[in-house]
Amino acid sequence: MATHDEPGRPGDSAVEMNELVLPTHTNALGTIFGGQIMAWIDICAAMAAMRHARVQCVTASMDALDFIAPVRLGELVNLKAMVNFVGRTSLEVGVRVEAEDLHSGERRHTASAYLTFVAIAADGTAIPVRGLAPSTPSERLRYEEAEARRQQRLALAHERARLRAAHADRSEPDA
Numbered sequence: 001m002a003t004h005d006e007p008g009r010p011g012d013s014a015v016e017m018n019e020l021v022l023p024t025h026t027n028a029l030g031t032i033f034g035g036q037i038m039a040w041i042d043i044c045a046a047m048a049a050m051r052h053a054r055v056q057c058v059t060a061s062m063d064a065l066d067f068i069a070p071v072r073l074g075e076l077v078n079l080k081a082m083v084n085f086v087g088r089t090s091l092e093v094g095v096r097v098e099a100e101d102l103h104s105g106e107r108r109h110t111a112s113a114y115l116t117f118v119a120i121a122a123d124g125t126a127i128p129v130r131g132l133a134p135s136t137p138s139e140r141l142r143y144e145e146a147e148a149r150r151q152q153r154l155a156l157a158h159e160r161a162r163l164r165a166a167h168a169d170r171s172e173p174d175a
């Protein structure tokens with residue numbers, strides 16, 4: 001068995017979760033609240049992140065969350081999560097959500113999301129996480145796509161910091 005220091009395989013972090021859509025999860029139209037799907041996505045992704053890191057991980061951000069189709073009362077929601085990419089202390093997890101009509105068996109892709117988690121120590125500071133070793137063509141593609149998204153996130157964060165600093169310099173002193 002691999003130790004928790006050696007690079008892990010994306011497939012070993014895979015988590016699958018099923019939920020039944022109950023009346024408390026739905027709005028007046030009988031379809032699920034987006035926030036409920038987000039909560040399940042967060043839980044499923046956190047399990048995949050910690051399965052890889054084997055330490056406590058916290059959600060740093062959720063991006064590219066696309067709601068593709070509504071999910072109805074009484075349907076089964078299936079979530080699949082896997083670590084796509086590992087930085088120094090952060091991990092990107094991809095989640096795919098499908099809904100299944102339990103009577104017909106029809107399945108629909110209803111949402112997808114990418115989340116970044118950060119591995120933390122007991123005092124809440126970020127700590128290094130073991131590497132990731134993609135080995136199949138689809139794992140390598142997901143790794144490279146996740147790396148590109150990370151570059152975009154870092155560039156956006158850099159630009160936001162630059163704009164805030166520029167506005168702080170220009171702001172009027174308090175009366």
Ligand SMILES: CC(C)(COP(=O)(O)OP(=O)(O)OC[C@H]1O[C@@H](n2cnc3c(N)ncnc32)[C@H](O)[C@@H]1OP(=O)(O)O)[C@@H](O)C(=O)NCCC(=O)NCCS
Binds near residue numbers: 118124125
């Ligand atoms: C996430 C958290 C630990 C990051 O702390 P920090 O002091 O900003 O850490 P650093 O600047 O050293 O960055 C650590 C890593 O997080 C990444 N990161 C930080 N903020 C991020 C964000 N908003 N989105 C994506 N990645 C982020 C950095 O890129 C870095 O990645 P790397 O080590 O792989 O290069 C801190 O912001 C935090 O505790 N947030 C609250 C988390 C929380 O309560 N989540 C909800 C409940 S679980």
